[in-house]
Amino acid sequence: MSRLRRIIYILIPTLSFLGVYIYDVTQYATRVEVGDGMYVREILMIISFTLLFLLLQDRRGQRVRGIPKELGRLLLVGAFLASITALASFLSSSGNPDDVRQISVKAIDGFLSFAVGIPLGMFAIITLLTIKDLVLYKRRKGAWRNFLIYLVLLVLACFSTLPLLTVEFALIASSITFLAIIMVIVNSFKQNWIVTLSRREKIYSIIYSALLFCVFTLLAVLSENEFGQKALRTISAPLQHFAFLNFIFGAIYSGMAFVSTLFHLPTAEQYERKQSELSSLHNLTRLVSQVFDFQDLVNSVTHMTLDVVGANRAWLEIRKKKEVSSGLAFDIASQQNISAEQIEAVTGNGASPLRDLLVDSKKFLIVDDVPNDRRTKHLKGSDIKIASLVSVPLISHNELIGILHATKDIEYGFDQDDVDVLTTFADNVTIAIENSRLISESLERERLKQEIMVAQQMQKKLLPEHPPQFPSLQFAASWEPSMEVGGDYYDFVNLGSNKVGLVVGDVAGKGVSAAFYMAEVKGIFQSLSKLCKSPKELLVRANETLMGSLERKAFISIVYAIFDYVKGTVQLARAGHCPVVYVSATKQELIRPNGLGLGLTDGEIFQQSTEGSIIRLTDGDVCVFYTDGITEARNAEGDEYGYERLLQVVTSTRNESAQHIMTTLLNEVKAHTGYQSFADDMTLVVAKWVGPTQSK
Amino acid sequence: MSDFKIHHREGEGVNVIELKGYLDAHTAPELETTFQKLLNDKKFNIVVNCKDLTYISSAGLGVFMAYIEDVRKNQGDIKLSNMTAKVYNVFDLLGFPILYEIYKEEKEAIVRFTQPKKS
Known part of the structure; x- marks a missing residue:
């Protein structure tokens, strides 16, 4: 309601009251009826009180207060008004104002009526509004309907007392009043607000409602006695009836409230307890969503355990991922009011530790009298003040993931309700913990994926961007890991004096570990290739270097070739790698020194068993280097691609360019596997000697 | 691919391990556990019969490399037998015949433990 409107709502009634008061006194003095003055007067009064009603309703809506406090205020104002009215009634009854026909007396008398009547009327409005809130508390369909019926009857009853109506109407008027009082009684049964009060609030309510009953009874009597009736009727006859009915309502409703609250008193504690359990469980559901920080989660869990069952100490043990030799192992995830040493003394000690009992039974455990219980004998005489204890297992997918413990300082501190609540609580905690773990795992997985992506990009940078090209010698190369990163490696190095080195290698295994070794091989190859004259020498020295750094079960197969692109020779040495495919016009062979x-083994044996080989190329000769991912590529039947097919394809495409041979070969291999994802890393390098004749 | 089985026989101070199916990165840990168990039990005379081994990857070969040193340190050996040509080729490419004794028949391998080659 705007400020302006509020002012108008106050101003109109004030002016009306003033006007009516002056009108009354003047009329009395002059004894002249001024036309329809009577009607105007009544209408003005009705409008004024309607406006006051709206104003008060609006003011009420802005306040939110506890019901007992509301009742207290009502009582205070009611008691004050009742005493003023009683006093005024006592004072006025001493003289008989009707006999005194003096304007001054009439004026004073009228003023007194207004002074008492207006507050009484307003209080009746407040009473009605307060009761309306109480009746419609947690409203149900019937409540609103019944209250509405009362309101309608109230309005009708009030209007039936208008002095303009005929005497025959009196019977109807009194029956309406009678019905209104019946509805008062019906509505007085709506006492839903009592249930939700705490014990303390209920005690207040009992006192207030008893006193309110007295105050309203007094007010009802006062509004019907000679003075009160006159005072209210001086203002408006309907107002008197309105006040009377609402005071009756107030009296009956407070009476009923008093009785109801009295009956509800014993259940107050139960209700409060349910409330706190509910709010704890409610908090927990909120907790379930706050699972990003595991430590926060478990701390809240133990903290709430204290609240939920009113425990003195609580702690949460979470099972370790790895088992130790003696069985399951636990970490103390969070504790309240107890130290880690004390926890160990309570759950880890004794002939059969509590922890083990739970691990075996997977059921909750309750010890009512800790010092004298067989299971907790070991705590007798210790300095830990624990008299009763409950331990609840956290079970997820039939696996014990943790244990929640709560203790109290009094014997028999936990009843069945506590255990039920803790068990429910534990179920929720389990879900929250599981969710928290899942989230951290998936975050970790996401992070690893990112890392692997970086590794993949870095590994690609370790490989040559383009194979080198010479007028007499063509190269084409392809490298595909079966996972994100791989253990295959190929590289070229310019050795000077018309020589270029090619290495193709395969680290045993796949994935990240293989990728690391592959990077190491690149380092070794790049540094040794400049120093070593022959391929064999490089392999021997590479073996020496790698023996120290490779783990036992890891090894690397490699083939190293030095091309002389002027003389047309290839020197090569092989360290356990796939044979080199050599196809010329006259022969196809697998070169396998x-x-x-x-x-695999250190210096001596390696050097003795490794030999070098040399090929003299003639124009159009093709050499193919590859890893076993090519020859071992399998089709759906498990049939390997093999050397035969490899030789055949190279032979049939011998006259094409190196790039063409490579593409054809790769397509053939992929076609063989049915274009499925391949099981091993695949590397393919094709060298073709076109000969110096074709260069200028 | 996980179609891999290990059968372990024991006789006359020699332990025979029969391998069947695919030995690759997925199944290699199974063979590792078998070797580890033999080593824990101080059984160092081992013959690996590869009669039904259809495929061996580099990871499979790695398992032999991982244990041979410990076995030989304890005066034992891992000898191989009954390889198919295809499997032998994989061993051969890497030069394993230089490092391991490979026999046609399991019996020959077993005999070698009691009558070592005079070399």
Whole structure:
């Protein structure tokens, strides 16, 4: 309601009262009826009180206060008004104002009526509004309907007392009043607000409602006695009836409230307890969503355990992921009012520790009298003040993931309700903890994925961007890991004096560990290739270097070739790697000089068993280097691609460019596997000697 | 791919391990546990019969590399037998015949434990 409107709502009634008062006194003095003055007067009064009603209703809506406090205020104002009215009634009854026909007396008398009547009327409005809030508390369909019926009857009853109506109307008027009082009684049964009060509030309510009953009874009597009736009727006859009916309502309703509250008193504690359990569980559901920080979560859990069952100490033990030799192991995730040493003394000690009992039974455990219980004998005489104890297992998918413990300082501190609540609580805690773990795991997975992506990009940078090209010698290369990163490696190095080195290698295994070794091999190859004259020498020295750094079960197969792009020769040595495919116009062969894989054995044996080989190229000769991902690529039947097919494809495409041969070969291999994801890393390098004749 | 089985026989101071199916990165841990168990039990004379081994990957070969040193340190050995040509080729490419004794028949391998080659 705007300020302006509020002022108008106050101003109109004030002016009306003033006007009516002056009109009354003047009329009395002059004894002249001024036309329809009577009607105007009544209408003005009705409008004034309607406006006051709206004003008071609006003011009430802005306040939110506890019901007992509301009742207290009502009582205070009511008692004050009742005493004023009683006093005024006592004073006025000493003389008989009707006999005194003096204007001054009439004026004083009228003023007294207004002074008492207006506050009484307003208080009746407040009473009605207060009762309306109480009746419609947690409203149900019937409540509103019944209250509405009362309001309608109230309005009708009030209007039936208008002095303008005929005498025959009196019977109807009194029956309406009678019905209104019946509705008062019906509505007085709506006492829903009592249930939600705490014990303390209920005690206040009992006192207030008893006193309110007295005050309203007194007010009802006063509004019907000679003075009160006159005072109210001086203002408006309907007002008197309105006040009377509402005071009756007030008296009956407070009476009923008193009785109801009295009956509800014993259940107050129960209700309060349910409330606190509910709010705890409500908090927990909120907790379930706050699972991003595990420590926050478990701290809230133990803290809430104290609240939920009123425990003195609480702690949460979470099972370790790894088992120790003696069985399951636990971490104390969070504790309240107890130290880690004390916890260990309580749950970890004794002939059969409590922890183990729970692990075995997977059921809750309750010890009512800790010092004298068989299961907690070990605590007798210790300095830990624990008299009763409950332990609840947290079970997820039939697995014990943790235990929630709560203790009290008094014997028999936990009843069945406590255990029920804790068990429910534990279920929720389990879900929250599981969710928290899942989230952190998926975050971790996401992070690893990112890392792998970075590793993939970095590994690609370790490989040559383009194979080198010479007028007499073509190269084409392809590298595909089966996972994000791989253990295959190929590289070229310019050795000077018309020589270029090519290495193709395969680290045993796949994935990240293989990728690390692959990077190491690149380092070794890049540094040794400049120093070593022959491929064999490089392999021997590479083996020496790698023996120290490879883990036992890891090894690397490698083939190293040095091309002389002027003379047309290839020197090569093989360390356990797939044979080199060599196809010329006259022959197709697998070149396979002896050689052990790198990292298998140390110097002596390696050097003895590794030999070098040399090929003299003629124009159009093709050499193909590859890893076993090519030859071992399998089709759906488990049939490997093999050397035969490899030789065949190279032979049939021998006259094409190196790039063409490589593409064809790769397509053939993929077609063989049915274009499925391949099981191993695949590397393919094709070298073709076109010969110096074709260069200028 | 996980179609891999290990059968362990014991006789006359020699432990025979029969491998069947695919030995690759997925199944290699199974063979590792078998070797580890033999080593824990101080059984160092081992023959691996590869009669039904259809495929071996580099990870599979790695398992032999991982244990051979410990076995030989304890005067034992891992000898291999009954390889199919395809599997032998994989061993051969890497030069394993230089490092391991590989026999056609399991019996020959077993005999070698009691009558070592005079070399």
